Amino acid sequence: MNVIVCIKQVPAKIKIEIDPKTGTLASGGVDRAINPPDLYALEEGIRIKERTKGKVTVLTIGPAKADESLREAIGYGADEAILLSDPAFEGSDTWATSHVLAKAIKKSGQFDLVLCGKQSIDGETGQVGPMLAEALGVPFVSLVNKIEELGQISIKVMRMSDEGHQLIEMMLPGVINVVKEINVPRIPSLRGLMVAKKAKVPVWNAQELGIDPAVVGSAGSPTRVVEVFFPQRPGKSEMLQGDPESQVDQLVEKLRQTKAI
Amino acid sequence: MTADGLGDIWVVAEQRDGHTKAASYALIGKARKLADESQSRVAAVCLSQGVEDAGQLAAFGADKVYLLDGPAPDRWNDDVYVKELVDLARRDKPGVILATSGSVASSVIPRLAVALDTGVAANCISLDYDAQNRMLVQTRPAFGGSLMANVVFPDKRPQIATVRPHAFKKGEPNSSRQGEMIRVDFDRRSVTAKTKLLNVVKDLTEKVRLDEAEIVVCGGRGLGKAENFGIVAELAEVLGAALGTSRPPVDDGWIPYAHQVGQTGKTVSPKLYIACGVAGAPQHLAGMQTSEIIVAINEDPKAPIFEVATYGMVGDLFKIVPLLTKKLREARG
Numbered sequence: 081m082n083v084i085v086c087i088k089q090v091p092a093k094i095k096i097e098i099d100p101k102t103g104t105l106a107s108g109g110v111d112r113a114i115n116p117p118d119l120y121a122l123e124e125g126i127r128i129k130e131r132t133k134g135k136v137t138v139l140t141i142g143p144a145k146a147d148e149s150l151r152e153a154i155g156y157g158a159d160e161a162i163l164l165s166d167p168a169f170e171g172s173d174t175w176a177t178s179h180v181l182a183k184a185i186k187k188s189g190q191f192d193l194v195l196c197g198k199q200s201i202d203g204e205t206g207q208v209g210p211m212l213a214e215a216l217g218v219p220f221v222s223l224v225n226k227i228e229e230l231g232q233i234s235i236k237v238m239r240m241s242d243e244g245h246q247l248i249e250m251m252l253p254g255v256i257n258v259v260k261e262i263n264v265p266r267i268p269s270l271r272g273l274m275v276a277k278k279a280k281v282p283v284w285n286a287q288e289l290g291i292d293p294a295v296v297g298s299a300g301s302p303t304r305v306v307e308v309f310f311p312q313r314p315g316k317s318e319m320l321q322g323d324p325e326s327q328v329d330q331l332v333e334k335l336r337q338t339k340a341i
Numbered sequence: 342m343t344a345d346g347l348g349d350i351w352v353v354a355e356q357r358d359g360h361t362k363a364a365s366y367a368l369i370g371k372a373r374k375l376a377d378e379s380q381s382r383v384a385a386v387c388l389s390q391g392v393e394d395a396g397q398l399a400a401f402g403a404d405k406v407y408l409l410d411g412p413a414p415d416r417w418n419d420d421v422y423v424k425e426l427v428d429l430a431r432r433d434k435p436g437v438i439l440a441t442s443g444s445v446a447s448s449v450i451p452r453l454a455v456a457l458d459t460g461v462a463a464n465c466i467s468l469d470y471d472a473q474n475r476m477l478v479q480t481r482p483a484f485g486g487s488l489m490a491n492v493v494f495p496d497k498r499p500q501i502a503t504v505r506p507h508a509f510k511k512g513e514p515n516s517s518r519q520g521e522m523i524r525v526d527f528d529r530r531s532v533t534a535k536t537k538l539l540n541v542v543k544d545l546t547e548k549v550r551l552d553e554a555e556i557v558v559c560g561g562r563g564l565g566k567a568e569n570f571g572i573v574a575e576l577a578e579v580l581g582a583a584l585g586t587s588r589p590p591v592d593d594g595w596i597p598y599a600h601q602v603g604q605t606g607k608t609v610s611p612k613l614y615i616a617c618g619v620a621g622a623p624q625h626l627a628g629m630q631t632s633e634i635i636v637a638i639n640e641d642p643k644a645p646i647f648e649v650a651t652y653g654m655v656g657d658l659f660k661i662v663p664l665l666t667k668k669l670r671e672a673r674g
Contacts, residue, residue: 093623117605174451175460201604201627202484205463207451214455219420219535222447225598236539240599241444242357244544246417251535257447260605261598302460302497305490311482311631317650324660331636332668334652340613340634341556341580341669 081134081192081230085125085158086181086212087118089142089149090202114149117197119156121258123265124227125195126157132230135159137188141169141180147281155268155276162188166285171298174203178211180296183289185216193235194255198223209257219254225261347379347475348436348498352403353426354385355445359393363511364441364553366401368504370512371468372439373402375477378470381436385520386429388422388445399520401512406520410527419448420534425527427456430499437477438501439468443552446503459497466508466610466631476500485604485627505610506553507633544599551600554583556613557632559602561587561625563618563639563658567595572659573617576666579673585609587625603628618658621646638662 092111114122125136138153138161140146150161164184172180185191194213199206206222213220221239229236234251240259250256268276286293294300318334320327335341350372354365365385372383385403387395390410398406409425426449430438440450442464454461462479469478471493479492479502494500551557558580560573570590577584585602586595602609604624614632619625621637621644629635630649637650638658647653654661 173460174463175455178455198605204483204485204608205461206447207454207461207463210448210451211455211461214423214452220448220452221419221536223444238542241541242550243541244599245542246538247540247542249537249539254535259598260601302454302458302494303462303492304495306478306493307491309489309491311486311489317637317647317653319647319653319655324656324664327654327656328661328664328668331652331654331665332672335613335634335636338634 081128081132082190083125083128083134083136084185084188084191084194085118085122085136085138085153086194086196086208087122087138087140087149087153088115088197088200089113089140089146090115090200112145112149114152115197115200115202117199117201117260119197119265120260120262121195121197122153122156122158123263124258126266127263128193128227128230129157129159134192137162139164139181139184139188141165141172141177144283150281151276151279152268154279155272156266157268157272161279161281163281163283164289165283166293168286168291168293168297171301172296173301173303174205174207174211175303176296176301178208178215180289180291181208181212182215183291184284185212187284187289192252194253196255196257198257198259206257209255213255216253216255219250221248221250221254221256224256224258227262347375347381347470347477348434349382349384350376350437350439351384351386351430351435351499353438353440353445353450354387354398355441355443356387356389356392359389359391361387361392361394361398362441362553364506366397367507367509367511368439368441369398369401369403371504371509372437373512375437375468375470376402376404378472379475384435386426388425395522396520397514400514400516400518402518403520405523407523407525409525410529417538418534418536419452420536421529421532422449423452423456424532425525426453428527429525430457435499438499440503442503442505450501450503454501457499457501459499459501460494462492462494462500462502464608465492465502465504468502468504477502482631485623486630487627505608505631507555507610507612544597549577549581549583551583551585551602551607551609554609555611556580556582556615557585557602557609557611557629558582558615558617559585559587559619559629560590560596560617561619562589563620564590564595567593569659570596572662572666576615576617576662576669579666579669582613582615583611585629587619587622616646616650617662619646620644621649
């Protein structure tokens with residue numbers, strides 16, 4: 081089975097700082113890592129490859145530095161990795177991101193299954209997986225917590241739903257996004273890390289992907305961030321003192337006053 | 342479509358067992374306010390068959406109620422819903438489409454957006470009308486709630502946003518308000534569904550849905566072992582709250598993953614969040630720090646959970662939690 085895993089490089093720490101002079105994200109000098117939820121997609125892709133004697137290709141969009149995360153993915157066991165990089169992609173929203181990924185997947189050849197993480201820890205939209213599926217014209221299942229059966233023309237997956245879980249059969253090719261419950265990611269092997277170091281990681285730009293720069297990046301995205309700000313914090317916590325009995329009495333009183341209960 | 346007005350505001354109204362969810366009613370109320378400010382109309386779009394409270398949707402503010410002839414809830418199929426919504430949106434051209442964050446929003450809404458060649462502002466907590474530019478300004482958290490972003494659609498329409506449950510308060514219905522009921526016939530044979538629902542497994546442990554609950558009681562590593570979840574479960578029951586947890590109890594197999602709140606679990610934003618024995622790792626705070634009132638109970642006064650807490654109690658949770666349960670139970674008689 082030909083599996084494609086889409087990953088995102090994100091700040092390694094989610095405690096972020098804003099440059100007080102410019103009011104923009106102070107992202108320079110911040111350590112970056114593979115988006116943690118994507119590691120479950122990567123692990124599942126590698127497991128599928130091992131069961132079906134297939135191939136795992138990892139894609140990401142980002143600057144030259146994102147090459148590190150792709151090599152890390154090879155260290156885990158991915159076979160190939162492609163960096164989608166072009167100044168024109170900068171500031172892409174979820175629509176433009178899925179547009180670029182869809183073009184790259186079509187260019188990379190025949191595929192059976194695309195795996196994405198549930199959402200990124202920075203943007204937190206969870207939209208790229210389903211948007212990518214629609215852009216590719218293939219089916220999609222969200223929040224998959226188990227792959228029950230891998231067939232030639234379809235797969236059976238368990239997904240989290242409103243009432244609990246649903247067992248769904250999806251025709252291939254298709255896209256799924258996965259949740260943490262699906263597996264426990266392995267640790268990269270020493271051999272894997274050696275392979276990763278030497279691996280060739282091609283870079284595809286907008287022209288090679290046949291992408292009109294006007295429809296991607298901040299200029300081409302349907303949505304635009306016009307302002308970022310810190311949420312207002314209600315001030316310091318009020319610590320309730322005394323013995324447990326008195327603490328509980330104070331709490332119940334406070335919650336009543338605020339009509340929280 | 343051009344960006345010369347807000348246009349009709351659609352709210353995807355979700356039902357369970359024939360009744361519209363509270364979050365959908367709240368969203369219709371918000372849409373009503375936006376429509377009054379912008380001289381637009383509100384339409385509720387019901388996807389499921391057999392909606393028993395369609396009249397109520399008008400009472401909460403819908404000028405129109407679309408009743409789509411979708412499959413029965415137990416035959417749920419995203420492919421059919423996407424196709425129905427796309428066809429209807431192409432025909433009646435709404436300016437705005439709103440839906441509640443959740444499992445529909447995780448699949449149907451983004452696919453609808455791509456099919457209509459527009460974007461999505463996901464998991465918003467606030468929506469405002471910008472009269473000067475005649476567009477919506479969507480406010481959404483990012484980076485685990487530590488940053489807010491205002492998002493607009495400069496020219497693409499419809500503007501599509503998903504909104505977190507509890508972002509807006511459910512208003513009071515006005516029973517004199519009437520709405521136009523529009524049945525939409527849909528030729529289901531025109532859809533080649535590429536997914537098929539084979540089975541539904543109901544979760545019996547999750548009595549109250551975590552992502553929809555007004556109150557969440559969360560038990561963390563401080564509980565020590567699986568058996569001790571009973572004391573937080575009792576508190577949850579008295580409050581009619583959902584039961585949440587942090588990552589360590591899930592990893593240790595004390596409680597199913599469906600209960601996990603945080604970066605790799607669910608994001609919740611209830612009116613009241615009671616954290617019992619939760620240290621407050623950044624990954625956990627990312628999933629709950631936008632809650633309205635946060636109560637933290639922990640024996641370690643330096644636990645980071647106290648940094649986001651509204652009310653903090655340093656002490657033994659095994660004494661405090663049962664006492665709280667007892668007092669609340671007595672108060673309820």
